[in-house]
Amino acid sequence: MTLREETAAPPLPVGVPSASPPAGVPAARARAARRGPAQGRGPRPSLAQVLGWTVAVLVPLVVLGMFFAWPVVATVTRGFVADGALDLSGFGDVFARPRTWRVIRQTLLQASVATVVAVGLGVPGAYVLHRCRFPGRDLVRALVTVPFVLPTVVVGVAFRSLLVEGGPLGFLGWDGSLAGIVAALVFFNYAVVVRTVGGTWAQLDERPAQAARSLGASPGRVLRTVTLPALAPAIASAASLVFLFCATSFGTVLVLGGLRHGTVETEIWIQTVQLLDLRAAAVLSVVQLVLVASVLLVAGRLRARRERALPLGTRRASERVLRLRRVPGTPRGEGRGGDVAAVVVTALTVVALAVPLVNLVVRSLRVGEGWGLAHYRALARRADGMPVSVLDATVTSVRAALDATVLALVVGVLVALVLSRRPRAAVGRRAVSVLDAVVMLPLGVSAVTVGLGFLLALHRPFGLDLDLRTSPLLVPVAQAVVAVPLVVRTVLPVLRSVDPRLPQVAATLGAGPGRVLRTVDGALAARAGGLAVGFALAASLGEFGATSFVARADAPTLPVMVYRLIGRPGAESYGQALAASVLLAVLTAVVIAACERLRAPGTVSDW
Amino acid sequence: MSETASAGPGAARGLEVRDLVVRYAATGPAAVDGVSLAVADGVLALLGPSGCGKSSLLRAVAGLEPVAGGDVRWDGASVVEVPVHRRGFGLLFQDGQLFPHRDVGGNVAYGLEGPGDARPSRATRRARVAELLELVGLAGFADRSVATLSGGERQRVALARALAPRPRLLLLDEPLSALDQGLRERLAEDLRAALAATGTAAVLVTHDQDEAAAVADRVAVMSAGRLLQVGTPTELWRSPAGPEVAAFLGFEAVVPRAVLGAGDAATVALAPGALVVASSGAGTTDGRVVRVRARRGRTEVLVSVQGLGVVTAAAPVGWTGSVGSSVPLVVDPDRVVPVGARSATG
Amino acid sequence: MSTTLTARTSRRGSRRVVAGLSAAALSVSALAACSAVGAGSSSDEDAATADASGAATGTVTLVTHESFALSEGLLEDFTAQTGLEVEVLQQGDAGALTNQLVLTKDAPLGDLVFGIDNTFASRAMGEGVVEPAELSAAALADAQEYAVEGDDEGALTAVDYSDVCLNVDRAWFTEKGLAEPTTLEDLTKPEYRDLTVVPSAVSSSPGLAFLLTTVAAFGEDGWADYWQALTDNGLRVVDGWSDAYYTDFSGGGGGGERPIVLSYASSIPFTVPEGGDEPTTAALLDTCFRQVEYAGVLAGAENPEGAAQLLDFLLSDEVQADVPTSMYVYPVSTAVELPEEWARWAPLAEQPFEVPAADVEAHREEWLQRWTDVVTG
Secondary structure, eight states, rough: OOOOTSSSSOOOTTTTTTOOOHHEEEEHHHHHTTOOOOOSSSSSOOHHHHHHHHHHHHHHHHHHHIIIHHHHHHHHHHHEETTTTEEHHHHHHHSHHHHHHHHHHHHHHHHHHHHHHHHHHHHHHHHHIIIIOOOOOOOOOOHHHHHHHHHHHHHHHHHHHSSSTTTGGGOOOOOSHHHHHHHHHHHHHHHHHOOOOOHHHTTBHHHHHHHHHTTOOOOOHHHIIIIIHHHHHHHHHHHHHHHHHHHTOOOHHHHTTTTOOHHHHHHHHHIISSSSOOHHHHHHHHHHHHHHHHHHHHHHHHHHHHHHHOOOHHHHHOOEEEOOOTTTSSOSSSSSHHHHHHHHHHHHHHHHHHHHHHHHHHHEEETTTOOOSSHGGGGSSSOOOOOOOHHHHHHHHHHHHHHHHHHHHHHHHHHHHHHHOOOOSSHHHHHHHHHHHTHHHHHHHHHHHHHHHHHOBBBBBGOSSGGGGGHHHHHHHHHHHHHHHHHHHHHHHHHSSOOOOHHHHHHHHHOOOHHHIIIIHHHHHHHHHHHHHHHHHHHHHHHHHHHHHOOOOOOOOHOOOOHHHTSSSSSHHHHHHHHHHHHHHHHHHHHHHHHHHHOOOOOOOOO | OHHHHHHOTTTSSSSEEEEEEESSSSSSSSEEEEEEEEEEEEEEEEOOOOTTTTTHHHHHTTTOOOOOOEEEEEEEEEEEEOGGGSSOOEEOOTOOOOOOOOTTHHHHHHHGGGHHHOOOOOHHHHHHHHHHHHHTTTTTTTTTTGGHHHHHHHHHEEEEEEHTTSEEEEEESSSTTSSSSHHHHHHHHHHHHHHHTOOOOOEEEESSSSHHHHHOSSEEEEETEEEEEEOOOHHHSSSSSSSSHHHHHTOOOOEEEGGTSSSSOOOOOOOOTEEESSSSOOOOOOEEEEEEETTEEEEEEEETTTTEEEEEOOOOOOOOOOOEEEEEEEEEEGGEEEESSSOOOO | OOHHHHHHHHHHHHHHHHHHHHHHHHHHHHHHHOHHHTTHHHHHHHHHHHTTTTOOSEEEEEEETTTOOOOTHHHHHHHHHSSSEEEEEESSHHHHHHHHHHHHTTTTOSSEEEEEETHHHHHHTTTTTTEEOOOTTTTTTHHHHHTTTTTOOOOOEEEEEEEEEEEEEEHHHHTTOOOOOTTTTTGSSGGTOOOEEEOOTOHHHHHHHHHHHHHHHHHHHHHHHHHHHHHTTOEEESHHIIIIIIIBTTTTTSSBBSEEEEEEEGGGGGGOOOSSSSSSSSEEEEEEEEEEEEEEEEOOSHHHHHHHHHHHHHSHHHHHHHHHHHSSSSSSSSOOOOOOHHHHHOOOOOBBBOHHHHHHHHHHHHHHHHHHHHHTT
8 A cells, every 4th residue: 555645535435426626647547457358467357257258248249240231231231342342433433423412411400400409308308307307207218219219100100190281280380391300309318418428417416616606606507607517428429319310210211201202211211211323322331330330439438537537426315306495494596597497498398398298199099080088999919911919019018128128238238338437458448449339330220221131131141041031130239239238328338337346355355356247346236227127028018120121920019010000091001000109108218217227326417 | 575574573683593404304403403593793613523413403504405494584574485596694605616627817707797686897807806806815826727826826716706896795614624634724714814805794603623723713612413502612612511511622520629629519511631640749739741742842641540531641841651551630720610600502 | 386276266257157158159159049039939930840840731921011901800710711821921012122123033032923013014014023823713814904014924913902093182272262272284274372281202112103293294394394483383292101191281280281192092082071061172183103913923922822812812712802091902803802991982083093014114213313312493
């Protein structure tokens, strides 16, 4: 033990998160000493350790490589290889089309506007729903999350029937306009901002703000000069995620915007599926990849900053009871005006989010000229020409989602474990940061590219006599690939925020690396486990894009079933499709609400 | 508006806390239970064990906790309804709470950058920042990032920041307890000097009686939400109001004077070293040596004395004795003080 | 002493890391064995395995579009008759289906394709996706009526057809006292301004069919002008058929505002209200394009004989009688009777518009490009 001079941080009781700067120096030092697979001079890692980490790296690499990277590469290659030779002339041709530039412009415009609006509404929402306490808060939180996991088909129907001329909101004139698309994109992504920013805000140490108040800063100035700067990384991280989701949104744009507002993603779909112009699709996929990669790079940097420097207080102490009127004995002008504004904005937003959902429920109850539960009763019956009943499809969906969740958890937790290491070697550190960005790609690459890639790449992989393309297992695998990034982003912040001194303490108490992993990192990460399970389940339940490529006819998932029902004539099918959508929404809400209960205090999630 | 209404004749100058009650739960016990005190100038230390309500009292004065009963006044006018940032009360936390996104100068200047006419010019601000950094011994640190500072430097910056807008009262919440011993003592002196130099009245919350004595002009001892005694450090150590105060001030035993061998039945408290190992044969009483230890070069003996329990006795230079042996002890009258001679509040 | 101790515990711990991680790896591979989704379809897996190992009974895999449906029990009847299990794979619409078959032709997804329509037939044949088969169904002669031009060997066999026509909401026109339109030209008249909604030709099969209708009606040089006139007259183009029919169309039950929609002639019987005896909508039979759906044995199929048997089954009276109720299309077979309400309310166009499949294949991209330019302005 070396003697510390003034440079030492104050000794902090374990479990009370320190403000970052005081703990910064030694924490960083301790963190640097935390070893991953790479080692400097010192005790050599045992063979078992090396093997263990190798497996931890290999399993996710194999799964993501086989079921994501390879299919994507297979699709893109198809566009660039003509008659066995590489042909990049597609770039020139595609970029010469005015249409290409139009879709790129549209993509950037829609995603930027939607991101700005989502952040503008989401930051007050994060405050009200995560920093304040009020009765029914969990319910509202679950409600705002439902849109994020609803299949786009359902949202498209819910929105268009509202916005269409003569619809309840037809007077807005938003049908087929940029405003309509932005509204739907915000509808989807509001929860991303609320959760990402709220997770941080809920635990933000209040004392810097109080110090600022005592220095004469008004609540408004504190918000501007202390709170928002502290939240900036979280806000930026949320914004980049929303931008990513918006820029790659497919169904919403197609249903609400049509051709006029086509984006890179819808253009890839049209070129691939409808026109069979794989060359153009490949060029556009590369464009999308570049776009997504740059956003991820920025996001990764901001996240790293945030995970390093998050001044957290304890949740109980930081949360405050929401009071819109002054209680006697408290000062006037304590920013209650701001609270009122935040509550009003949030209340209006929540109502606006609820409108399409309510619309969906109302329409599902419409039977002929009257009202009733006939469409719901019909869910248990197999409709004419359908392979199974909606309830059977629900069972299929739940089974597939369970498989997908197990797979996503195994892969996601391994990835998070690897990413939480800080290798000493620069190469190792770089590898970790690259992997950090790469693991997010499944959220940003077109489902069409992946889905088509499954068909191209998974016939007899590695020469095995096994046609994976038609295997029922491909459904959960496709869903898991989308769920892995969510699991990683939920578990990783917890692992990274583990005070690096805790494992060191455990090691000096005689715990080997395995026991440290299990009893310290593992135990702490498990607190995020419930949340990760919920997100993975919900995302799997709602996944439609890639699943629709691989769903087998005899066992459609619930979203696929909704899509088929809606594509058939007859008011019966339409009503059943809406009832099935409501079922899906309720299922999702229940899963999310259950996670809210499981969510342990001190859990920060990235989305 | 409220100022004219409540500023009556005979209104006290400076801070006045009247029958203050602070509660965290509507039905639970009060964290601060009817405390009254006043600070016109100088430094008042609120001393007490953790959980005694001293921090709650401080936060209520700052405006960070709702007041459930009683009043907080400045110059005779209630400030309960005045928002935190208009009270002109500075606040210094245990761990400084510097803004990580501002450099040292930016932190110190924060309180000078408020909106409105009162905002000083850039040059004035810069001069004020330099002046305060010099005051806390960090001249030339303005451009440093706060991440590069040591714990002691951080507290100095936090102090400079709190003093910069010339608060009419400075509230210090355990400002030194996160620092190590030597540093704490040095900084306590510097803190006192800085407060004196700027003529700032202050309330200091601490659980360390040495720190209270070093910095404060007056000390208020709190326990379980109530005020036990207020006085100058000298008064306090001369005559603690009761056994509880005595125990918290570091006295080792509170006994009837008769136990010491002579005198009346009045209760007295023994400071460490109140008993001295007699260098020559006979003593007033005898004790059995439990442990011998060196403290700052002097020899201290823990002795077990009939009727007193284990107390610390001072040993003369060159004394040698062994654990278990019996030693004669004499009383150092300067280290024995009467208990309960004065009223609880002063 | 203490060093040895640490070293020992550390090694023990490491072993546990390995154990944990290997368990994780194993659980991934074990997913296949104990997955929840796998549990539901083990019989299919067994069948597939049996087929792969060359056993006598087998599986025939039908690749089709997402609208494929047959009444319950039909495919089971086929299995009972032939001993062949049917596995069904559904992929997008007719266009997506065809394109995916083209992309996977080196390793076909299954044995038989059903659902390639006459707008994509040339592509499927030109790319060599399907190959001729020996068929024996009685309805084969009827199917010949709809054979693709130039398909002399019978690589594609017609199974059903339907007419894509404009539908009108009669109730709406009666209420407004406006005469229903009857021709394509009518739609460009001022009195029908803002009344029409059609699905996009790019993203919907009936949408493409309607584009071809106009190509056939106005010729290579005239169709774009017609669309310009339509657009100028307030035409609405939406993503897909269901969107147009349920959201925008006033007669589809979704409460839309527009009384003219592009749909099918066979949509009409579905608008007979409960207790009523007359549909509330009508098809404009002078605006129809005939869509024919074909089936064919995939080139390189593992089980071509099974595929041919299944194709024969699709032409059997059993299936042909079922397609009106299960897929809302007309059977090619003249031997089966149409449901009663179809006979009454879903008459066919006498002279539907047609564009030769080869022309469609040659010009599709160019037409779609031009069409997109016109309707998006």
